[in-house]
Amino acid sequence: MNDGPTDLVKEGTTELFVYTNKTSVKGPSVREKTPFYNPSMELNRDVSILVNQWLLNTSTKHVHILDGLAASGIRGIRLAHELSGDFEITINDWNDQSFALIQQNIQKNLLENISVFQRDLGSLLLERRYHSIDIDPFGSPVYFFDAAVRSVYNKGIIACTATDTAALCGVFPQVCFRRYAAWPLHGPSMHETGLRILLGCLCREAAKYDRGIEPFLCYTTDHYVRLYVQIHNGKSAANASMAQYSSIMARDVPLSQENTDLVGPLWLGSLQKKTAIQEIRTLASTKELHTKPLLWKLLDLLEEEADAPPFFYTINDLSSLLKVSPPTMKHIVEQLKNKGFIVSRTHCTPTGFKTNAPLGVVTEVFK
Numbered sequence: 036m037n038d039g040p041t042d043l044v045k046e047g048t049t050e051l052f053v054y055t056n057k058t059s060v061k062g063p064s065v066r067e068k069t070p071f072y073n074p075s076m077e078l079n080r081d082v083s084i085l086v087n088q089w090l091l092n093t094s095t096k097h098v099h100i101l102d103g104l105a106a107s108g109i110r111g112i113r114l115a116h117e118l119s120g121d122f123e124i125t126i127n128d129w130n131d132q133s134f135a136l137i138q139q140n141i142q143k144n145l146l147e148n149i150s151v152f153q154r155d156l157g158s159l160l161l162e163r164r165y166h167s168i169d170i171d172p173f174g175s176p177v178y179f180f181d182a183a184v185r186s187v188y189n190k191g192i193i194a195c196t197a198t199d200t201a202a203l204c205g206v207f208p209q210v211c212f213r214r215y216a217a218w219p220l221h222g223p224s225m226h227e228t229g230l231r232i233l234l235g236c237l238c239r240e241a242a243k244y245d246r247g248i249e250p251f252l253c254y255t256t257d258h259y260v261r262l263y264v265q266i267h268n269g270k271s272a273a274n275a276s277m278a279q280y281s282s283i284m285a286r287d288v289p290l291s292q293e294n295t296d297l298v299g300p301l302w303l304g305s306l307q308k309k310t311a312i313q314e315i316r317t318l319a320s321t322k323e324l325h326t327k328p329l330l331w332k333l334l335d336l337l338e339e340e341a342d343a344p345p346f347f348y349t350i351n352d353l354s355s356l357l358k359v360s361p362p363t364m365k366h367i368v369e370q371l372k373n374k375g376f377i378v379s380r381t382h383c384t385p386t387g388f389k390t391n392a393p394l395g396v397v398t399e400v401f402k
């Protein structure tokens with residue numbers, strides 16, 4: 036085992052031993068010491084609890100859930116302890132110390148509906164099939180996409196985190212092109228563009244196997260991108276998904292008007308499914324989750340932007356461009372709604388708004 040001390044932490048209703056390399060609740064954790072544990076990802080894990088409970092509630096069969104890159108095992112052990120229904124959990128991490136700590140944490144929680152592997156996730160996925168697969172790597176999940184889309188059952192879920200935001204958001208465009216075969220865009224909508232590039236990549240991988248993707252809860256934060264996608268079998272599902280996979284001109288993204296560069300290919304379809312988000316939000320009141328205020332706020336915004344078009348304006352950038360003082364968000368939303376356009380806030384930034392109104396109309400509302 037690791038020489039350092041373990042601390043007992045509590046997330047949801049589950050207590051676990053972890054190595055607390057980092058105590059701040061914000062930003063990425065340090066990677067050198069394993070097993071890895073990042074307290075700032077509690078919200079990310081709380082969302083996992085709700086999404087998997089939603090899957091269980093909507094499923095008529097036994098559900099097999101995989102926490103593929105488990106570290107301390109906190110996500111999988113929480114799922115085993117906090118979900119209700121007919122399910123089992125598999126936890127996997129190839130690291131020796133993680134494997135030992137996961138077993139210690141399973142014993143601590145007296146869990147029985149759980150199995151542990153110490154395998155390379157790619158080869159595990161090629162041998163076994165799951166209804167829900169979680170991929171939470173250091174950096175990019177792209178290396179596991181092919182195996183995950185082959186492993187997941189029809190109507191199953193692939194959930195993944197990407198922390199390589201510098202590549203996805205256009206700080207290192209060549210890295211993004213090598214990794215995702217897509218050109219990113221550095222600008223106000225860069226986090227949403229990064230999320231859409233990641234989804235585009237998953238869409239492409241799934242389509243090879245005549246499978247389509249249905250993103251139903253996707254979001255970004257400053258240091259990661261997170262997506263939940265349902266996989267559907269069949270050529271028509273794959274064709275429908277590929278119809279949403281395309282490149283665009285940078286000038287078609289708000290506030291990048293003069294730029295003729297190509298962006299993508301990326302996913303241009305919906306990022307959220309309103310009904311799923313509403314059902315998932317209802318489940319939050321049935322669970323003990325410490326990040327509930329943040330969770331409500333996030334789910335409210337995701338629901339609000341579910342029917343809005345891709346990309347967004349930011350009030351600050353637009354007022355600098357137009358050289359006018361910034362109106363309030365309330366004013367913008369009311370004015371655009373009164374003119375009959377779709378308008379919503381975005382979870383990506385508090386000053387952002389999405390609309391199908393042309394730039395001329397948006398400019399009018401600002402003046």
Ligand SMILES: C[S@@+](CC[C@H](N)C(=O)[O-])C[C@H]1O[C@@H](n2cnc3c(N)ncnc32)[C@H](O)[C@@H]1O
Nearest residue numbers: 104105106110128129130154155156171172173
């Ligand atoms: C970011 S950590 C996982 C964090 C964890 N999911 C959580 O919520 O705290 C990534 C883990 O993936 C493991 N890992 C990386 N590549 C792997 C592979 N190919 N197969 C299995 N485990 C792998 C590492 O040992 C590390 O523990």
